[in-house]
Amino acid sequence: MANTKKVQKKKAAKTDQAMPKKRPKNPKVEELIAELRPRIKEYGDSLRMVVHNPTVMLGILIISIIIVIALFAPVIAPPDKNSDPYLIPMDFILPPRAPGVDGFILGSGDLGLDVFYGIVWGARTTIYTSLLVVGIATIIGLILGSVAGFYGGRIDNILMRITDVFLSLPALILAMAVSSVLSKDINSIIFSLIIVWWPSYARLVRGQVLAIKENTYIEAARAIGAKNSRILFRHVVPNSLTPLMVAVTMDIGSVALTAAGLSYIGFGVETGYAEWGRMVSDGQKWFVAGYWWTVAFPGLAILLFTMGFSLVGDGLRDIFDPRMKR
Amino acid sequence: MRLSRYIAKRLLLLIPVLIGVSIIIFTLSRMTGDPAAAYINDKMTEQQIQQVYDKYHFNEPLINQYWYWAKGILQGDWGWSKIAMQPVDEAILYRFPVTLELTILSMALGIPIGITLGTMTALRKDKAFDHIVRVISLLGVSIPVFWLALILQYVFFYQLNLLPAINIYNPVEYSAKDIPHITNFLIIDSLLVGNIGLFIDHVAHMVMPAVTLSFGIIAILIRIQRNSMLEVLNLDYIKTARAKGLPEKTVINKHARRNALIPTTTVIGLSFGASLGGAVLTENIFALPGLGKWSANSITHFDSTSILGFVLFIALVYSLVNLAVDIIYAYLDPRVKLG
Numbered sequence: 001m002a003n004t005k006k007v008q009k010k011k012a013a014k015t016d017q018a019m020p021k022k023r024p025k026n027p028k029v030e031e032l033i034a035e036l037r038p039r040i041k042e043y044g045d046s047l048r049m050v051v052h053n054p055t056v057m058l059g060i061l062i063i064s065i066i067i068v069i070a071l072f073a074p075v076i077a078p079p080d081k082n083s084d085p086y087l088i089p090m091d092f093i094l095p096p097r098a099p100g101v102d103g104f105i106l107g108s109g110d111l112g113l114d115v116f117y118g119i120v121w122g123a124r125t126t127i128y129t130s131l132l133v134v135g136i137a138t139i140i141g142l143i144l145g146s147v148a149g150f151y152g153g154r155i156d157n158i159l160m161r162i163t164d165v166f167l168s169l170p171a172l173i174l175a176m177a178v179s180s181v182l183s184k185d186i187n188s189i190i191f192s193l194i195i196v197w198w199p200s201y202a203r204l205v206r207g208q209v210l211a212i213k214e215n216t217y218i219e220a221a222r223a224i225g226a227k228n229s230r231i232l233f234r235h236v237v238p239n240s241l242t243p244l245m246v247a248v249t250m251d252i253g254s255v256a257l258t259a260a261g262l263s264y265i266g267f268g269v270e271t272g273y274a275e276w277g278r279m280v281s282d283g284q285k286w287f288v289a290g291y292w293w294t295v296a297f298p299g300l301a302i303l304l305f306t307m308g309f310s311l312v313g314d315g316l317r318d319i320f321d322p323r324m325k326r
Numbered sequence: 327m328r329l330s331r332y333i334a335k336r337l338l339l340l341i342p343v344l345i346g347v348s349i350i351i352f353t354l355s356r357m358t359g360d361p362a363a364a365y366i367n368d369k370m371t372e373q374q375i376q377q378v379y380d381k382y383h384f385n386e387p388l389i390n391q392y393w394y395w396a397k398g399i400l401q402g403d404w405g406w407s408k409i410a411m412q413p414v415d416e417a418i419l420y421r422f423p424v425t426l427e428l429t430i431l432s433m434a435l436g437i438p439i440g441i442t443l444g445t446m447t448a449l450r451k452d453k454a455f456d457h458i459v460r461v462i463s464l465l466g467v468s469i470p471v472f473w474l475a476l477i478l479q480y481v482f483f484y485q486l487n488l489l490p491a492i493n494i495y496n497p498v499e500y501s502a503k504d505i506p507h508i509t510n511f512l513i514i515d516s517l518l519v520g521n522i523g524l525f526i527d528h529v530a531h532m533v534m535p536a537v538t539l540s541f542g543i544i545a546i547l548i549r550i551q552r553n554s555m556l557e558v559l560n561l562d563y564i565k566t567a568r569a570k571g572l573p574e575k576t577v578i579n580k581h582a583r584r585n586a587l588i589p590t591t592t593v594i595g596l597s598f599g600a601s602l603g604g605a606v607l608t609e610n611i612f613a614l615p616g617l618g619k620w621s622a623n624s625i626t627h628f629d630s631t632s633i634l635g636f637v638l639f640i641a642l643v644y645s646l647v648n649l650a651v652d653i654i655y656a657y658l659d660p661r662v663k664l665g
Contacts, residue, residue, distance in 0.1 A: 055460075164339075165346035168641040170603030173621060177637060180625045181357045257470055261607055264472045265622050280473055287476060288484055288491075299473030306468035314464065 039238075049319045056319075059311025062304055070123040077120040086125065086274045088118045096283075096291045107293035109283045113272060115293060119301050121274035125186060126305055130255040133193040134248055140194070141201025142237070142244065148202065149209030150232050160206070163199035171196045171258055179267045186275065189259050189268035197255065204247055208240035242320050250313030253306035260302045276302045329653070336649050340642075347641045348399075348634065352392050355630035365406060399638065405631035409624045414635035417620065422639070423510035424494065424616035428608065429601045431536040436543030437594060443544070444551025444590075445583055451556065459548060466545025471604055475538045475611040482534060490531050492613035500524060535612045539604050543597050550593045555586040588659045595651030599644045 050056050069076060079085035091112040099107040099115075106115040148159040166174065175192040182188035212218065213236065221231050260277030262268055269275045271282050276298040283294025365378045379385050383394045398405065404414035412420075443463075447456045483491035490496065494512055495505065504524065506515040513532070516525040558564065559582055567577045606618035613619070617636060624632035 161342060162346070164343045165350065168343050168347055168645050169637065170600065170606075170640065170644065172603040172606055173637065173640060176606070176622065176625045177351055177354055177633060180628065180633075181354050253468060257468070260470055261472060264470075265607070265610060266626055277470070277472075280470070280476070284476060288480060290484070292480065295473070295476055299470055299476070302470045302473065303465075303468055306470075307464060310464050310468050 046319055050315070053315045053319065055311045056315030059308045059313075059315065062308035063312065066123050066305055066308065067127065069120055070127050073120050073124055077114075077117040079117075079121075086121055088113045088121070088272050088274050088279075090114070090272060095289075096286050096294055098291075099293050106297050107291075109279070109291075109294040110286055111272065111282075113279075113282065115279070115283075115297050118274045118279050119276070119297055122276045122279065122298065122301060123305075125273075125275045126256050126259070126302075129186060129190055129193075129259050130252045132190050133197060133255045133259070134252050136194050137197035138201055138244065138248055140198040141203075142205050144198075145202035145205025146209050146232060146237055146240070149206035150213065150228075150236060156206070159202065163202050166195070166199040167203075172261060175258060175262055176265070176267060179262060184268065184270060186269055186273070189262050192262070192267075193255055193259060196258075197251070201244065201247070205240055205244060208243060209236050212236050212239050246313060246316045246320055249309055249316055253309035253313070256302065256309075257306050276305075329656075333649070333653070336652075340645050340649075343645060344638065344641060348396065348638055349392070351634055351637045352395065353388075355628075355633050356388060356391070395634065404635045407620075407624070407632040407635070408629045409627055409632055410620060414632055417632065418617070418636060418639050420507075420510055421615060421617045421620050424512075424614055425602065425605050425609065425618055427511050427513055428532065428535055428539060428605055428614065428616060429598060431532055432539035432601060433543060433594070433598065435536055436540035437547065439540075440544040440547025441551050441587070441590060444548040445555055445578075445586070447548065448552045448555035448559065448586075449578065463545040463548040466541050466548075469541065471538060471542070471607045472611055474541060475534070475608060478534050478538060479611070489534050491534070494531050494614055495524060495528050496531075499527065531612075535608050535614060538612075539601055539608050542604060543594075543601065546593055546597055547590060551586060551590050554589045555582060558582050558586045588655070591658060592651055592655050595647060595654065599647050602640060602644065 074085070080089060083089075091108075093108070093112040094110075096110065096112075097104055097108045099105065101107070104114055104116065106119060109115050109118075144159055148156040169177075175189075175196045178192035178195050179188045182191060218231060218235060221235055226234075259268075260275075260280070263275050263277040264281045266281070269278050271278070279298035280295050280302075283291070283298065287295035362375075362378055362382065362384045365382065366375055370378075383391055386394075395405075402415065404418075406412075407414045407417045410417035410421075443459050447459045450456050479491045482489045504521075505512065506519045506521075508515045508518055512528050513525065516522075516528055564577060564582055567581045568574075572581075602618075605616060606622055608614070609616045609618035610622055617640070620632070621636045621640075623629075624636070
């Protein structure tokens with residue numbers, strides 16, 4: 001007992017001595033540090049929980065492996081120098097060869113497409129597609145949602161009626177309709193999915209902003225004469241980020257799933273493009289005849305990618321949900 | 327009284343939404359090509375083609391075209407579907423029951439399983455069972471529907487030959503003449519005409535599609551039911567119920583599970599809407615003649631009249647389902663105020 005008290009006293013003395021040394025000369029920096037300290041501490045606590053959460057770590061492991069494969073694609077599956085690396089090399093030898101035959105690690109598919117090459121370069125396509133969609137949709141949702149929630153009134157009404165229109169259709173059907181008018185490439189999938197995804201983020205952010213607006217600290221900021229823009233960007237937006245981040249993490253997987261579904265039906269990329277959904281539909285007619293590897297591997301790749309983000313998002317939701325903390 | 331006013335308000339709000347949807351889709355569909363193509367064939371003379379243009383006003387500005395199209399919708403003329411080879415409204419009437427039947431079957435399969443597993447995992451929190459079910463539920467949300475469907479086909483048709491792979495009845499045994507069209511729900515119609523053989527054949531054809539679609543529903547319900555059950559179990563009235571000596575079974579069944587079902591109900595309603603989207607993929611793989619297969623076909627073939635028709639119809643159904651969910655939620659949970 002006495003020992004711990006002594007230690008505490010020592011600690012207190014130490015911090016007292018340390019304080020004047022640490023104090024920065026610039027009062028603005030000091031203010032910023034004071035403002036950030038509780039937030040950093042909170043994120044530190046959360047980080048500790050993330051590291052100790054097995055599901056999150058498993059998810060991070062799966063995602064990291066896929067990212068490494070995507071980064072080193074030119075080394076793992078070297079492309080032909082004269083052609084687009086995203087087009088899977090084919091030798092037109094049929095029927096498809098089993099994994100391991102003729103140097104095809106995961107076998108060959110329709111038109112003699114190299115399944116292994118497709119999986120490796122498909123990782124790039126999937127990461128590029130899902131991150132771009134989620135990133136742009138988040139920015140649009142964050143801006144429109146916070147403006148609608150913060151200013152309210154007519155702007156809010158108009159913006160929310162617009163999101164109503166977009167949310168009144170199932171995601172896949174709206175995405176199909178949009179991508180049908182665009183050129184047949186990967187960008188049409190990205191564009192149509194952004195159109196589908198931003199309204200739900202706008203809704204989510206708006207709801208957050210409405211709740212945060214009612215807090216006493218916003219009233220306090222207003223009372224000391226802070227401008228609207230300062231309140232919005234310094235107080236409201238940062239506090240609404242956590243639930244958005246959890247939703248975004250979960251959604252990266254869903255975006256990848258929907259993108260794969262779109263190209264499976266035949267939107268976006270053409271036969272032979274390194275995209276996992278397209279590879280499933282390319283291999284389909286051989287799959288049912290017993291050439292299981294043509295469909296099994298690309299499907300498994302989609303499953304693992306989505307699962308990785310679901311695991312992380314699922315764990316993050318538990319960690320950041322304040323009701324679960326108590 | 328308050329409820330009917332709320333419903334009226336929501337239905338009124340639906341009008342601008344449907345107008346917005348139709349404007350977006352109308353603009354999109356006019357970007358893809360000449361809408362007159364649906365009405366023209368090779369044998370027509372120049373004069374007949376001109377008549378088509380005049381009749382449907384395809385030569386006029388886009389705004390006029392939209393106006394005539396909207397007027398047609400309100401008067402019951404939904405246009406001609408090139409893909410379905412029948413009027414659009416008739417095509418919807420024929421195909422929607424197939425989609426609805428698929429959705430209802432998959433929910434009938436998924437809801438009991440999802441809720442039971444969700445409740446069981448909540449009661450065994452952090453035990454091995456909880457972890458296993460959690461992984462299953464994560465698999466359910468992560469698995470590509472089309473891939474799952476193909477694997478089921480591979481195993482149960484090509485390998486085991488237990489279940490039929492495509493269509494809603496066996497076209498070798500039954501010709502199109504044998505198929506009754508009373509309600510357009512084949513599962514009901516076959517019973518109405520007393521054709522038990524057709525009924526069994528049809529149900530066998532629906533097993534794999536329904537299982538495919540139910541996987542996602544099960545996964546979401548496990549998750550929601552588990553969380554809401556855990557939340558309810560921590561509430562004071564459960565402690566009271568236990569403290570006054572009620573048997574644990576009564577506490578769980580009567581006090582906890584019933585209240586935990588409230589958020590789950592909302593999710594059931596929402597996943598009903600989501601499975602309309604999932605039906606597009608499922609119907610395509612199992613070749614079911616439903617709304618989803620027709621819509622994918624019309625979009626890939628740029629059949630703009632069909633696209634406009636079903637998009638409007640799906641938006642209407644989707645919005646009405648969401649409205650129903652909100653009303654049921656307020657009914658189940660009196661704390662929720664409709665406004």
